[in-house]
Amino acid sequence: MEFGDERAIRWLRRTCGDDAIRQVVCQSRRISKRTANFWCLLLNIPKEKVACLSKRSLNPLKDFWSN
Template sequence: MNNLPLFLKKYFWDVDFLKLNRNSHSQFIIERVLEYGDERAVKWLFKYFKKSELKEALEKKRNISPLSANYWGLILDVPKNKILCLRNQSQNKLQKTWLY
């Protein structure tokens, strides 16, 4: 069964939760839990996904905040220069998007 446990539903407010599949939406799921997940969600993530999958998402996804990316980079042993959202170009794009 590749459906997600209901306690994760709060992290996927903008999509149809029942259509999410652990295999076909893995990068999206990992990205959301790394960014917003609590301890229970993160434990679930580490149980059902390989460390290499978590690293790949951290390296390729743009929607992880610099704060979260720094933290997970240390935990997963991913150098900052390999994390897409920490590269200067991505940070400049983020700053232009949020003009407050």
């Protein structure tokens, strides 16, 4: 999903299907924001449903661990 050309995109869509790709895009926090935005545009996914595009926690990790 991160790398490839138009041919790779066609293969992925044909092999996995758009529903499976939507599920990965929405749930994965391991894809880049650029990749997530691309798939959102291609598959009409609302950005607010994409985990890696959501706002981070209001309490950063360093504050959580500090005394």
